[in-house]
Amino acid sequence: MTSKSAPPTSRAPLSGPVDAVVVGAGFGGLYALHCLRQAGFSAVAFETGDGVGGTWYWNRYPGARCDVESLQYSYSFSEDLDQEWNWSEKYAPQPEILSYANHVADRFDLRRDIRFSTRVVAATFDEARALWVVETERLDGSGGDRVEARFCIMAVGCLSSANKPPFAGMADFKGPIYHTGEWPKDGVDFTGLRVGVIGTGSSAIQSIPLIAEQAKALTVFQRTPNYSVPAYNAPLDPAYVAEVKANYPALRAKARSRPTGFYFPFNTQPALASTPEERRRQYEEAWARGGLPFLGAYGDLLFNKEANDTIAEFAREKIRGIVKDPKTAELLCPENVFGCKRLCVDTNYFATYNKPHVSLVDVSKTPIERFTAHGLVVGGKTYELDAVVCATGFAAMTGAFDKIRITGRGGLTLAEKWQAGPRTYLGVASAGFPNLFMVTGPGSPSVLASMIQAIEQHVDWMVDMMAHLRDVGARTFEARIEDEDRWVAHVNEVSQVSLRSTCSSWYVGANVPGRPRVFMPYIGGFPVYVQKCNEEMDGGYGGFVLDGATTRNAPPEIRLTRRWHVPLDMDVISPAMLAARQVPVV
Ligand code: FAD
Numbered sequence: 001m002t003s004k005s006a007p008p009t010s011r012a013p014l015s016g017p018v019d020a021v022v023v024g025a026g027f028g029g030l031y032a033l034h035c036l037r038q039a040g041f042s043a044v045a046f047e048t049g050d051g052v053g054g055t056w057y058w059n060r061y062p063g064a065r066c067d068v069e070s071l072q073y074s075y076s077f078s079e080d081l082d083q084e085w086n087w088s089e090k091y092a093p094q095p096e097i098l099s100y101a102n103h104v105a106d107r108f109d110l111r112r113d114i115r116f117s118t119r120v121v122a123a124t125f126d127e128a129r130a131l132w133v134v135e136t137e138r139l140d141g142s143g144g145d146r147v148e149a150r151f152c153i154m155a156v157g158c159l160s161s162a163n164k165p166p167f168a169g170m171a172d173f174k175g176p177i178y179h180t181g182e183w184p185k186d187g188v189d190f191t192g193l194r195v196g197v198i199g200t201g202s203s204a205i206q207s208i209p210l211i212a213e214q215a216k217a218l219t220v221f222q223r224t225p226n227y228s229v230p231a232y233n234a235p236l237d238p239a240y241v242a243e244v245k246a247n248y249p250a251l252r253a254k255a256r257s258r259p260t261g262f263y264f265p266f267n268t269q270p271a272l273a274s275t276p277e278e279r280r281r282q283y284e285e286a287w288a289r290g291g292l293p294f295l296g297a298y299g300d301l302l303f304n305k306e307a308n309d310t311i312a313e314f315a316r317e318k319i320r321g322i323v324k325d326p327k328t329a330e331l332l333c334p335e336n337v338f339g340c341k342r343l344c345v346d347t348n349y350f351a352t353y354n355k356p357h358v359s360l361v362d363v364s365k366t367p368i369e370r371f372t373a374h375g376l377v378v379g380g381k382t383y384e385l386d387a388v389v390c391a392t393g394f395a396a397m398t399g400a401f402d403k404i405r406i407t408g409r410g411g412l413t414l415a416e417k418w419q420a421g422p423r424t425y426l427g428v429a430s431a432g433f434p435n436l437f438m439v440t441g442p443g444s445p446s447v448l449a450s451m452i453q454a455i456e457q458h459v460d461w462m463v464d465m466m467a468h469l470r471d472v473g474a475r476t477f478e479a480r481i482e483d484e485d486r487w488v489a490h491v492n493e494v495s496q497v498s499l500r501s502t503c504s505s506w507y508v509g510a511n512v513p514g515r516p517r518v519f520m521p522y523i524g525g526f527p528v529y530v531q532k533c534n535e536e537m538d539g540g541y542g543g544f545v546l547d548g549a550t551t552r553n554a555p556p557e558i559r560l561t562r563r564w565h566v567p568l569d570m571d572v573i574s575p576a577m578l579a580a581r582q583v584p585v586v
């Protein structure tokens with residue numbers, strides 16, 4: 001398989017010391033660097049890739065684009081940035097989002113503190129000195145860095161560690177094998193080739209229609225069919241952009257008060273309170289708008305199975321209406337809860353199966369047996385292929401942490417601590433690992449919210465906490481184990497309220513064999529979570545031990561976090577829903 005590598009860059013090793021090491025230079029790492037600098041902290045970031053952008057640096061497969069509208073899938077911390085950047089389409093394509101990340105890096109002069117083509121391999125807490133010792137390896141083979149830092153900020157990404165199932169015989173295959181999350185920078189030309197795509201998640205659903213346009217023959221190997229809603233992507237209307245820009249702060253504030261961290265029309269009514277005719281009309285209208293907001297057609301779709309059955313059947317009817325071959329259509333119809341796995345958003349996905357050179361192979365009951373020199377074997381039958389695309393997703397949420405030897409107090413590694421599933425307090429920190437922050441870590445809304453919002457809220461909160469530690473002269477913070485245990489129990493409990501916990505998705509780690517089944521993101525809704533973070537801060541960080549503080553009872557000064565103190569949007573989150581903790585989340 002083409003491997004995750006970046007061109008070498010020679011440079012002298014770093015040794016620090018710095019206030020903070022940031023791991024990763026995606027949207028999380030970039031914003032962390034910016035805020036640290038604003039707050040007067042010295043910092044260096046390490047990034048495996050040779051450029052910024054994270055997800056948008058690595059996922060260059062055909063069709064890659066965001067599925068939260070670009071006018072909202074963007075940073076909100078700078079009004080000037082909001083005004084000066086122009087998105088071309090409703091859902092910007094990967095190259096444009098990557099350009100945006102590069103623009104941000106240049107505009108805020110962040111590159112000088114980033115060391116590229118450098119992988120962090122270990123971070124060890126020196127208890128006596130209360131310092132993190134961070135070790136790296138430089139991809140040019142010229143050795144590594146060993147940097148000492150007071151704080152370590154893990155901005156390693158929730159979807160950055162590619163899941164590469166070890167199919168038998170892969171090494172025998174004569175053609176190239178690609179992973180969507182590690183796509184070659186120069187692109188791939190499939191013209192005239194027989195291509196196999198393994199997987200039917202979001203990455204596959206975006207790339208299949210475009211691969212089909214080039215390939216001589218395309219065979220899709222499907223283990224679980226997915227629901228997908230049309231994107232209706234289009235160039236942005238300048239009048240609409242002008243209107244948004246004229247009211248951007250208000251839109252950003254509305255987004256912050258929404259369970260998803262982005263704004264869209266949401267109907268809080270229960271689905272079953274409508275007649276079948278009303279429901280159909282409602283679903284048709286929501287379908288015509290397209291995208292993830294389709295799940296906002298009713299308020300209880302992720303909490304009431306009977307309600308969910310109605311939207312699931314509507315979506316299956318759409319598939320049957322598009323795909324001409326009834327057998328293929330049935331294979332493409334998911335049976336699981338609608339929206340249980342991450343909902344996909346597509347352009348011409350289902351229609352692609354009407355093309356005569358595109359075929360679907362069901363590997364749900366008969367898994368892929370092995371690769372041969374010239375193809376894939378399923379159920380004893382060989383499918384001849386020239387190239388294979390593994391759209392097989394990621395070891396989500398914890399995969400990038402697993403790849404770094406993170407050692408906390410008493411020599412305990414994070415991997416050991418998280419053996420039975422991740423344990424964090426608020427998804428930002430883990431007991432036994434003082435002064436280590438996680439951006440959008442497990443136990444925070446992360447992937448269930450528009451992620452740039454989630455990133456900004458986390459980073460603002462972390463940097464405010466660091467500033468408070470400096471104000472009171474504390475050497476370390478550390479999550480209290482009892483608060484962490486309570487939080488982990490709460491995250492689990494809330495997940496049970498949602499139908500999302502019922503299927504084998506990457507949210508529960510079930511996409512990778514051997515991983516513990518734990519619902520990892522916090523499903524209580526973004527604003528509810530933000531309120532909990534605010535309470536923690538306003539209460540003087542009661543869930544943390546602040547060690548070595550010279551000043552006691554100093555109330556934390558709210559600096560960056562101020563903009564997250566917004567009231568809950570009661571139109572969407574009624575008190576009754578809060579009480580039941582049935583917070584709808586896309
Ligand atoms: P990443 O962008 O993943 O960046 C993490 C960086 O850390 C990577 O560059 C990685 O190389 C680096 N890193 C990791 N480990 C190490 C190490 N040990 N040493 C050095 N560097 C390391 N979210 C949305 O909200 N809306 C969307 O529309 C959306 N679309 C997506 C589309 C795709 C194809 C994918 C895969 C994800 C999408 N997401 C979306 C989620 C997306 O991951 C986030 O929106 C966001 O880009 C994450 O930023 P991040 O900085 O937290 O992580």
Ligand code: NAP
Pocket residue numbers: 065066067068159165180198199200201202203204206221222223224342345363368391392393394447504506510511
């Ligand atoms: P994914 O949703 O996890 O899909 C991976 C696919 O590979 C699934 O169909 C899975 O089947 C299949 N698979 C995995 N191992 C397999 C095996 N051994 N044999 C056969 N099939 C196998 O991964 P993804 O598509 O890369 O998306 C991950 C997440 O990234 C998304 O959910 C989304 O959050 C984000 N993303 C967003 C967009 C966007 O539209 N903006 C695009 C891409 C990604 P099972 O379902 O049976 O496990």
